[in-house]
Amino acid sequence: MIVAAFRTLIHRDTMAGEAAPLSSLDYAGLKPAATAIFLDFDGTLADLAERPDEVSVPAATRAALERLVEATQGALAIVTGRPIDDIDHYLAPLRLPVAGVHGLERRTAAGARMTAAVDEEKFASVRGRLQAFVDAHPGLLLETKRGSMALHYRQRPELGDASIAAVHEAVNGSKGFHLLHGKMVIEVKGGKATKADALAAFMQEEPFCGRVPVFAGDDVTDEDAFRRIAVIKGISIKIGGGSTAALFRTEGTASFREWLGQLADSFDSRDY
Numbered sequence: 001m002i003v004a005a006f007r008t009l010i011h012r013d014t015m016a017g018e019a020a021p022l023s024s025l026d027y028a029g030l031k032p033a034a035t036a037i038f039l040d041f042d043g044t045l046a047d048l049a050e051r052p053d054e055v056s057v058p059a060a061t062r063a064a065l066e067r068l069v070e071a072t073q074g075a076l077a078i079v080t081g082r083p084i085d086d087i088d089h090y091l092a093p094l095r096l097p098v099a100g101v102h103g104l105e106r107r108t109a110a111g112a113r114m115t116a117a118v119d120e121e122k123f124a125s126v127r128g129r130l131q132a133f134v135d136a137h138p139g140l141l142l143e144t145k146r147g148s149m150a151l152h153y154r155q156r157p158e159l160g161d162a163s164i165a166a167v168h169e170a171v172n173g174s175k176g177f178h179l180l181h182g183k184m185v186i187e188v189k190g191g192k193a194t195k196a197d198a199l200a201a202f203m204q205e206e207p208f209c210g211r212v213p214v215f216a217g218d219d220v221t222d223e224d225a226f227r228r229i230a231v232i233k234g235i236s237i238k239i240g241g242g243s244t245a246a247l248f249r250t251e252g253t254a255s256f257r258e259w260l261g262q263l264a265d266s267f268d269s270r271d272y
């Protein structure tokens with residue numbers, strides 16, 4: 001029951017307690033015209049891969065997204081650490097509202113694009129130091145995006161601690177950088193914007209404003225958005241294990257994609 005879910009939300013300390021199974025969320029209580037959907041990408045829609053450029057989203061999931069876009073009249077956005085262009089590539093031909101690079105860039109539902117300013121010079125010097133570390137350790141990967149870089153150690157998990165230390169050393173206390181620890185990745189981000197900020201910005205705009213937000217994500221970088229969702233009385237879904245502030249949990253990307261398909265079926269079966 002969605003109403004029951006809200007009661008749980010209001011009375012629960014979101015930092016304690018266990019997330020309920022996603023199967024206990026009755027999506028019949030979600031109204032297409034009153035729901036805003038926000039989805040992380042990696043580990044949520046797409047399975048994590050050895051390299052960030054090896055991911056894909058099943059055609060059936062892209063089709064479900066398209067149906068959800070139609071049913072909600074466009075109130076579906078991607079909130080991701082990736083650049084917006086990556087998302088356009090992996091979800092083509094869909095072109096959705098996107099908050100990219102953990103909130104550093106955003107494309108609204110109306111198509112307006114905004115990007116936070118970044119100190120390019122300082123950024124380049126951090127990148128230079130990290131590139132030297134990566135070059136010395138085969139298997140590590142430095143992914144560079146505008147305003148952010150990500151050191152991936154998925155192929156060299158034993159170098160996790162050394163990678164984290166190298167990032168701290170490369171940044172060396174420089175102001176204006178924020179570090180995000182993800183799954184087998186540590187990111188350096190210029191600017192303070194977060195996924196939670198991006199979500200809040202979308203919620204000020206059409207067609208999202210006034211709706212019940214539903215946000216799904218898999219990583220520690222999604223937790224601030226889960227907490228923001230709790231404040232604005234929305235529904236948060238954690239994909240996979242680990243402690244979370246989310247209300248609901250599902251075991252992995254496959255079960256979440258299946259749920260999204262069921263939600264699209266449910267929306268399609270109603271007059272919206």
Ligand SMILES: [Mg+2]
Pocket residue numbers: 040041042043044217218219
């Ligand atoms: Mg993710």
